[in-house]
Amino acid sequence: MPDLAIAAQGLSKTYRLGFRARKVQALTRLDLSVAPGSIYGFVGPNGAGKSTTIKILVGLVRPSAGCATLFGRPVDDPRARLAVGYLPENPSFHDFMRPLEVLRYLGRLSGLSGAELDRRAEALLERVGLSGARDLTVRKFSKGMVQRLGLAQALVHDPPLLVLDEPMSGLDPIGRKEVRDLVVELARQGKTIFFSTHILSDVETICDRVGMLLHGQLVREGPLQALLDGSVRSVELRCAGLDEAAAAEVRALAAAGGPVPEGHAFTFPSIEAASAGAALTLGRGGRLLALQPQRETLEETFVRLARASGAPARDALAAGGRRAVG
Numbered sequence: 001m002p003d004l005a006i007a008a009q010g011l012s013k014t015y016r017l018g019f020r021a022r023k024v025q026a027l028t029r030l031d032l033s034v035a036p037g038s039i040y041g042f043v044g045p046n047g048a049g050k051s052t053t054i055k056i057l058v059g060l061v062r063p064s065a066g067c068a069t070l071f072g073r074p075v076d077d078p079r080a081r082l083a084v085g086y087l088p089e090n091p092s093f094h095d096f097m098r099p100l101e102v103l104r105y106l107g108r109l110s111g112l113s114g115a116e117l118d119r120r121a122e123a124l125l126e127r128v129g130l131s132g133a134r135d136l137t138v139r140k141f142s143k144g145m146v147q148r149l150g151l152a153q154a155l156v157h158d159p160p161l162l163v164l165d166e167p168m169s170g171l172d173p174i175g176r177k178e179v180r181d182l183v184v185e186l187a188r189q190g191k192t193i194f195f196s197t198h199i200l201s202d203v204e205t206i207c208d209r210v211g212m213l214l215h216g217q218l219v220r221e222g223p224l225q226a227l228l229d230g231s232v233r234s235v236e237l238r239c240a241g242l243d244e245a246a247a248a249e250v251r252a253l254a255a256a257g258g259p260v261p262e263g264h265a266f267t268f269p270s271i272e273a274a275s276a277g278a279a280l281t282l283g284r285g286g287r288l289l290a291l292q293p294q295r296e297t298l299e300e301t302f303v304r305l306a307r308a309s310g311a312p313a314r315d316a317l318a319a320g321g322r323r324a325v326g
């Protein structure tokens, strides 16, 4: 079996804060498996522990317990470091430099040089939509432009794995779509992308696997489709050709329902109940017009789990779980 792009077992992190070294439990026994070539969305509210996890993966923070590997190598192995491109949550660069200078400078730190580095820097500038800003110093860049430059620098040494902390933050809707498209294109070329976000629509659009982090713990993990498929809220059945007595029989199996212009519509609490309702409809001579599961969105799943965990339900994604222990 090929090595996982990211594997983490039992990652915990306790920070010590302030004069009295108050403990902040940022991560608790986190396990992660990210297959090569996948786009993995790491979602959670502010303070859930996403940046801490990412910093452990790129070797900037040491875990209090547990271990992590990139392509089978411990995260502190220099070969693991070379295999990863990292976009920090708030990238910042020497603001007197122009974007090509930034890319050449950081490329040299990764061991690149000469014409190959120049070619890569030019191509990346074009790719992240900054070639029109080549003559500006970074000081004149907007937040979105800095974010794009951050993405370009993460790619400069052509790593097989990209670890991106909130890559869409600070971008307008067009910029976000461009970054999403770039991520999908990179995955098509065989790269693995692990990114954190609290914008769930971005995750639903591009990810094939999702991990939901709350209070430093992974509360849900799996293929996006399984997370969505597992959460049918109700099933709507639309039918025609039932007389009032037959409609009343079907209604007795449903949670709600009644006449609509084309016949009757019923809402069932589960797929099983809807199947029974559909069988009865057919048995009474009715015709099925539609049988439509109403699925929970990723956002609704997340808010439900956040409520269950005691996080503020009002805005689980915007507020979040800053917790101190001890």
Ligand SMILES: Nc1ncnc2c1ncn2[C@@H]1O[C@H](COP(=O)(O)OP(=O)(O)OP(=O)(O)O)[C@@H](O)[C@H]1O
Binding pocket: 015, 016, 017, 024, 025, 026, 044, 045, 046, 047, 048, 049, 050, 051, 052, 053, 089, 321, 322, 323
């Ligand atoms: N260097 C640090 N020292 C002390 N506490 C920290 C430190 N870094 C993070 N924390 C705390 O650890 C917890 C997790 O923070 P982290 O930044 O990993 O969360 P996050 O999910 O990335 O949040 P955000 O979306 O706001 O960036 C928070 O309670 C935070 O205050």
